[in-house]
Amino acid sequence: MPGDTFDGEYPYTDVGEYVEYRQPSYGEAETLERGREFLALMDGRRSVRQFSDKPVSRAAIDVAIQAASTAPSGAHLQPWRFVITEDPMVKRAIREAAEEEERVNYLDGRMPEDWQRDIARLGTGWRKPYLETVPWIVVLFEERYRQFDDGARGKNYYVKESVGIAAGMFITALHTMGLATLTHTPSPMAFLTKLLGRPGNERPFILFPIGYAADDAVVPALERKRLDEVMIEVDTSTMGTEGFNPVSS
Numbered sequence: 001m002p003g004d005t006f007d008g009e010y011p012y013t014d015v016g017e018y019v020e021y022r023q024p025s026y027g028e029a030e031t032l033e034r035g036r037e038f039l040a041l042m043d044g045r046r047s048v049r050q051f052s053d054k055p056v057s058r059a060a061i062d063v064a065i066q067a068a069s070t071a072p073s074g075a076h077l078q079p080w081r082f083v084i085t086e087d088p089m090v091k092r093a094i095r096e097a098a099e100e101e102e103r104v105n106y107l108d109g110r111m112p113e114d115w116q117r118d119i120a121r122l123g124t125g126w127r128k129p130y131l132e133t134v135p136w137i138v139v140l141f142e143e144r145y146r147q148f149d150d151g152a153r154g155k156n157y158y159v160k161e162s163v164g165i166a167a168g169m170f171i172t173a174l175h176t177m178g179l180a181t182l183t184h185t186p187s188p189m190a191f192l193t194k195l196l197g198r199p200g201n202e203r204p205f206i207l208f209p210i211g212y213a214a215d216d217a218v219v220p221a222l223e224r225k226r227l228d229e230v231m232i233e234v235d236t237s238t239m240g241t242e243g244f245n246p247v248s249s
Contacts, residue, residue, distance in 0.1 A: 043224070047181075056211055069171035073162035074158035079159045085212070086136050090195075094192070095128055095131035098184070100126075102186050128184070132209055133211070135210035138208040140166070141203060178212075183206050183207075
């Protein structure tokens with residue numbers, strides 16, 4: 001049964017090798033303290049559009065990607081690729097291609113009016129100069145399927161869910177290290193596949209410009225939703241009853 005000492009049968013079967021796992025356990029006070037410290041750290045995170053050209057070490061990028069790659073994924077297949085560049089010519093090419101797509105979005109009517117209305121308060125536009133200012137650009141690709149050397153394909157599972165979790169952990173790692181970023185998704189993003197020489201089984205997911213916030217950087221004065229606006233607790237008095245067959249004790 002769940003919670004019993006692991007006997008090699010539940011919940012696993014004899015399909016592979018296992019190692020012991022012992023998660024750190026804290027008292028209630030320390031648990032809350034650690035959680036609140038993390039909340040305070042992450043509550044200071046903002047999407048930045050004004051960057052410094054101050055260098056960022058390659059080691060910092062490597063650590064952030066390694067941290068992101070600890071994310072859970074379908075069948076532990078880790079269907080993501082982080083493509084990184086600090087090359088000025090590559091960054092310029094990315095900026096030019098991204099701005100062309102965004103110019104069409106903003107000025108030629110490809111972006112719906114309600115979307116433009118909702119993002120107006122963020123001060124965004126089609127020009128993306130920060131793509132050349134930042135020391136690093138990282139493009140996260142989702143691996144739609146596995147491509148083997150003999151030409152055969154292998155299925156990946158829960159790709160978008162897995163890559164989305166990895167993206168969140170990547171942002172968290174960057175912020176923890178004092179770095180700033182922005183989730184940039186120029187639409188469409190197919191130009192990134194060609195420009196960065198990626199195979200057809202990979203699709204661009206998010207473009208991350210990475211650096212330090214400029215000394216004079218500003219961000220919109222936004223407030224996040226309250227806990228009671230994003231969390232709902234359900235018990236037997238409030239849950240839906242369709243298809244619910246409680247087990248008698």
